[in-house]
Amino acid sequence: MLEAAAIIVVLAMALVLYRAIKGPMLYDRALAVNVIGTKTVVVLALIGFIYDRPYFLDIALVYALINFIATIAILKYSETGGLG
Amino acid sequence: MVIDFILLFFVVVCAVASVSMKDLLGSVMILGAYSLLMALLWTRYNSVDVAFTEAAVGAGITTVLLIAALSRTFRHEEDPEKPGQSIFPWLTRIARLIPLGVVMLTGAVLIYGTLDMPNFSDPAAPANLHVAPYYIEKSVPETGSINFVTAILASYRGYDTLGEVTVIFTAGICVLILLRRRFHG
Amino acid sequence: MIEIIAGKYNYWIYISLMMIGFYAMIAKGNLIKKIVGLNIFQTAVFLFYISMAVREGSTAPILLSRAHGALTPETATYTNPLPHVLILTAIVVGVSVTAVALALAIKIYRAYGTLDEYRIAKLEQDAE
Amino acid sequence: MEAIHSPLPFYVMAVSLIAAGLIRLSKDRPNLREFWTIGAALVKFSLVLVMLRHVLAGQTFSYRLLTVFPGLDIAFRVDPLGIFFAVTASLLWIITSFYSIGYVRALDEHAQTRYFTAFAVALSATMGVAFSANLFTSFIFYEIITLCTFPLVAHKETPEAIRGARLYLTYLLGTSIAFQLPAIFLTYTTAGTLDFTAGGILAGKGSDTLIAIIFVLFMAGIAKAALMPFHSWLPAAMVAPTPVSALLHAVAVVKTGVFMILRVLLDIFGVDLLGDLGLGTALAYAASFTIVVSSVIALRQDNLKARLAYSTISQLSYVILGAALLAPAAVTGGIMHIVLHAFGKITLFFTAGAIYVAAHKTKISELDGIGRSMPFTMTAFTIGALSMIGVPPLGGFLSKWYITLGAVEAGQFPILIVLVVSTILNACYFLPIVYAAFFKPPQVAAPARSNPGHGHEEEPHIYWPWKKFGLQEAPILMVAALTFTALGTILLFFAPSGFLALARMIVGG
Amino acid sequence: MSLHFPVLVVLIPLFGALLTFFAGLFRRTWAWHITTYATLLSFVVSLDLLMSVRATGRISYWLGGWAPPWGIEYVVDYFSGYILVVISFISFMIAVFAGPYVKKQIGPERELNFFVLYLLLITGLLGMVITGDIFNVYVFLEIASLSGYALVAVGKKRGAVVASYNYLILGTVGAVFVLLGIGHLYMVTGTLNMADLRERLPDLYHSRVVLTAFVFFVIGFGLKFALFPLHTWLLSAHSLAPSAVSAILAAAVLKVNLYALMRVMFTVFTPAFVYEAVPITEIFFVITPIAILVSSVMALAQTNIKRMLAYSSIGQIGFIVLGIALANETALTGSLLHMLNHALMKGGLFLLAGVIIYQTDRYHITDWKGLGKTMPLTMLVFTIYGLSMVGVPLTAGFVSKWYLAIGALEAGRWYFIPVILVSSLLTAVYFWRIIEWGYFHEPDDPEDAKDRCHVPWAMMIPIMVMAFLLLFFGVAAFIPEGPARQAAAMLLGMQ
């Protein structure tokens, strides 16, 4: 059951992945990559449940954090042309 | 199992897209996604510590650093300029093929080597038999760490880790000597 | 034949990733693109190591619980931790190399105003 | 033969090396510097004489300086052949030193310190070759000679001099690295040793082909012997100042070449081995070819020094010819030719230098009637030339006589024809000069090209007395030197016993 | 304490680097002194290690107290002891030189980080040499490589950065190939310890995985030490780096990577495998003569001194590899001696080039007119180095070539002798050219070079010491020959 859910989420990733590659605009890509990140968090959580290892939630947390930072970096660069 | 296949497929797609994209920012972003997916894959393969690191480093720090570099250089890949009108155009054309040849050759060697490898996820693979079981059996009594990876990293092969930290420190100094202009003190 | 392909599917993927990255490293003219290729190239090797450690029906190399026989854990239960350790080190090395390469790229751009290999070579030739 | 372990040969070699250092240090005090040169020459010669006495008494000296690695030593040994060469070279060094001082002071040459330093080092290395106990040691000193004579050849630093010097270096260094070193190497791997041993070390080791290859490599590698086709460096080296040509390119350097060839023939291959393989005959014909061809070329040279150079090439091959005939008399003749040619040719070069210093003439066509203004010089020239031709009672006759005897002994009658032809050719290129100098009227055309600032009136530090006799001779130091060697040439005919005794010892084993 | 010498030899430069950095926060001028003392200490320790190896045999040090193959092991044997001494000595010499050089040529604001990186480079190199664990090689390889890249990039000309970038890309390819090789070996043996690998591998020599691993080791390290067709990065990197860096790159970094390959070839694999099971020697027999000859000819065509030296390095590496391929004790001894000699010669030559550039700022040998008069000592020393490069007897260069030639003959491959000779001749030509420019041409402006500045003794002394050693080892060749022969015998399994 959980496995099926995981597969579906991963499959859904294909849609955003298409957007991420195709573009055409920067914001399409930024959003798509961000969505990939969030989906990854979900899949991680699911895998953690499947394997019955709670540690996976730690990783999911890191993903969420890092995804946030990366997105900020992308947006800041696209808006101001720099990171400083 | 199915998830693995899909993820592997995605990873390859991301790699191709990231390499072939003209917009460098897009390329970097896809590279970030590539790292995330790779980390996901590694979680599937039970290597939680590596996935943890790859998520933090590959998807996070590397992306930020790449963007930082982009912000100080140029966002788009320039069109490959024709390197002058050669007298022998076919020669330049062949020269262009050399990298492809090298890559193919490397791939061929790898494939040749892989043919004799134990199958993927084979429990009897020699890699898992000789040294590894010792760590799993002994790390808790000998080091007190229940995370075997940490036990090896910090204790059995602690010296490698010292080297690893030295590498990081070296990288820091390298960037300082390259980019910093004014110095205090 | 089928057996070989199916039995080692992971290795084929890592080989193709490596070839993609390697190609970008040596064939692409843009210096940042080379670094992107370098990352893919390195990650491919990491995938190789991680795949090597996988053992059917095993779990992450963290002791399930202390009660579970703290002194002699069942070795087949856990994935081989050694390649993980090696790759942790290798990832750190990878990010270090990337950082230095990026710093160099920044310096090159500052000196030449371009990141294209052929243009830089041409500028160097003109300068001689 | 009794062997004495003594560092004496090393000291003989080192004397001029130390002198070179002292010369370098006293570069600001010309007189002191010249004192070192003369002093070293005298000390060296007396040390050589000391050893000569022992050698004549049937003793040899040996001394091992150091071992580079097992099997490769730097070692000295004094045997009759070595002392023979050493006596010749060290005796002539004394004379040349005086002559050099006259020459460089008269012309007010630049870089005199470098000149004398290099000269002293060259002499050290020559002694080193003479006293080497094995091929490795002799090779090292052989190379040192090449390197330290380069500054002497390039002395003038004109583009022409540099070009000549570069050619010189290319030939000598090139052949020795390309041919001699492999030959030594192959000898080492074949025979397992490099020590000079009477009777040879290669006999019975290795196949005939291998030995023939080694032989060819040696002959090509010792380019200092100027065997054709490796002779072009010698005319090129004539850009050097004349004393250099006189001592080095008539005595030290070229004789080092033929000396090495003798060493290799006698002590590496051995007479028997060469005879068995027919290599001696082949070498004899190669030498004959060189003798005739270079004589013909010499005929066509108008530059005096170039003519002398080609004559040298031809005469060197006499030594090789003598040795290559393998008959005892011929070998004796060849060895004797080392000293006899040395005296004759150095006289000729001295006169050429004297003419240059006194009259600034280098071309033969300008020498008409010069015998009147420079009677001493030209008389010496005549003596030297006649000795070269082989007219008794001059030294040159002796060696030719022995070689002829040897040729008959060896049954090589074609060689006799070569000797006759060569003698005629020698006469053809020397006698016209003598004739022109004494019997043609002096040229009225432009007086000698005088180098500005080099007029002898302004030369305070050299004794130049000829003016008052209405002569235009070179400084007295130079004339004295050339007179001395000319007399030596005559003397050697009448009293060759010391050298002949040594030569007999060498041949006798 | 001497029990811990194996690890201390690596830790001393590491602590030196840290100390330099901390001290630099307060006083920058200490950097050079700390560097010099650290490398000196490291040299002394490695000398002691070599002595004790010769006295007692192989030394094994278990890091963390864990027995191999579970822990990491440091191994000092004849081979690593010998190379340790060579590397630490060269690094000490260059450290002494670097002080005044860096101050003027690199600038005081980068001085501190320069020395930190230099010490880290030495740490990496020594770590690579002494370790007995194959993955540990990779880690220290990367420390050395990273610091090497950055050190190249501090060169004065802007091209240095590009050279460094290309070096980085190809160097990383090499390092990743090495990592792949390690992975392949681990996959079939399950161990990373070299001694353990040596025991477990013979059963697997038929395996394609092992063969692939071997190929990747050769190519990976080959990229790092500029094996002939993989040498492209070397030319610009070595010629555009600051001279002190060029010196350490040519003298130490190339050698250590070559050492690593030899260690893998001879102590992880066995000579039997290397010489019989794989056609590697045949490949070397083809590429090394080409490398030697082509690089000599190319060196002849250069007028930039450092580029010329860089080309010559490729040929000299060819000599060393040739000795490995010849597969007998004499030739291998020659190779090992040539590693020492080339380290001394090329290190010294780059330093000399540094001195001349320091003084006159001239890179082209055609501009070196009359240096024999304006810088007599420098030119004299240069002549000694040139003679040794040519291989004139009584210099160290002769000894190693002699051994290689005898080795070639012992192996029945006499046709390498002409190769060695021709390259010596070409070397003679391109060095003689410089000596002639220096001694037999008048300087354009005699006062020109004298006026600029005075070369400090700290720069001249290392060069003179190394020149002296070249002469000394030329006449007393038995001193380095002893350890080298023992090492060669050990590698070939005779001891």
Place this chain on the structure above:
Amino acid sequence: MAEHVIIKTVSRLMIPFIQLFSLYVIAHGELGPGGGFQGGVILGASFILYAMVFGLEEGRKRISRKASDFFNPTGLFIYAVIGIFCILGGGRYLEYDRLPLIGNEILASQLGIYGIEIGVGITVSAVMTTLFFEMARRDDD
């Protein structure tokens, strides 16, 4: 990004938690995934986030150049010195069991591991911060 109030507020709220989390990761290395390196990266990332959101100038006020420079080698130093202590305690280099003044071998070993994890964390976070600050800096600074 002066006017992006949401981002600023969110960041200001999140950064302490990120840092806390990073400390958890460093300390938790023996028990679960993570360790000095990962924790260090996250700690570094929190500084990077701060600098990105509030500007480099502002970031440098919080983490001065001198401080980050000082911490670059500090972690490595701690790590290496722990090894030396092991030698002083009579063991091999990095043999934590022999850490002096502790007595209990397992405890010593665990403390040793903690010590080096902290060292790794310090160096990694400092270097990551340095890398970002040096790379993101404008050329005209």
